[in-house]
Amino acid sequence: MTDVLQNDAWRQAHLGYLMGRALQRFDARVLVLMAHNVEVPLALSNLAARGQVSAAHIHVTRHLALQGSRLTDLAASAGITKQAMGKLVDQCEAWNLVTRTPDPRDARARRVAFTATGLIWLKAFQDAVAQTEAELKQAVGSQVATVIAIGLEAYAA
Numbered sequence: 001m002t003d004v005l006q007n008d009a010w011r012q013a014h015l016g017y018l019m020g021r022a023l024q025r026f027d028a029r030v031l032v033l034m035a036h037n038v039e040v041p042l043a044l045s046n047l048a049a050r051g052q053v054s055a056a057h058i059h060v061t062r063h064l065a066l067q068g069s070r071l072t073d074l075a076a077s078a079g080i081t082k083q084a085m086g087k088l089v090d091q092c093e094a095w096n097l098v099t100r101t102p103d104p105r106d107a108r109a110r111r112v113a114f115t116a117t118g119l120i121w122l123k124a125f126q127d128a129v130a131q132t133e134a135e136l137k138q139a140v141g142s143q144v145a146t147v148i149a150i151g152l153e154a155y156a157a
Contacts, residue, residue, distance in 0.1 A: 040121060
């Protein structure tokens with residue numbers, strides 16, 4: 001126990017911490033690029049630029065199926081609670097990124113789907129992710145970036 005209390009540098013040096021920090025940096029860069037994308041409606045750009053759109057909102061962008069998803073499926077895919085996803089979807093709906101419609105397979109359920117504006121946002125997300133990945137490759141080198149990608153794919157599987 002004394003070793004832990006005397007040397008706690010490991011808490012900011014282990015892989016989980018580093019992966020979390022890398023994800024925060026990656027998502028922050030993606031949001032900056034999206035805020036400056038000329039295709040994104042000005043209101044959304046302003047929200048993103050002022051930090052109103054956060055990495056949490058990226059969960060919706062990242063996990064919502066193109067044909068739409070039930071809220072429970074969307075939350076499960078993002079690894080967050082249905083209630084938390086519901087709040088994110090409420091905000092995205094207010095920003096006209098998504099809409100809720102009746103689920104044709106279950107009258108009790110609703111589907112969340114991208115709006116036309118949401119599809120523009122999704123394209124901006126795709127472009128921002130591609131640029132951020134290119135910046136990562138430039139920062140660490142193409143071979144290291146490839147090893148990182150292969151390693152993370154294997155670990156996440």
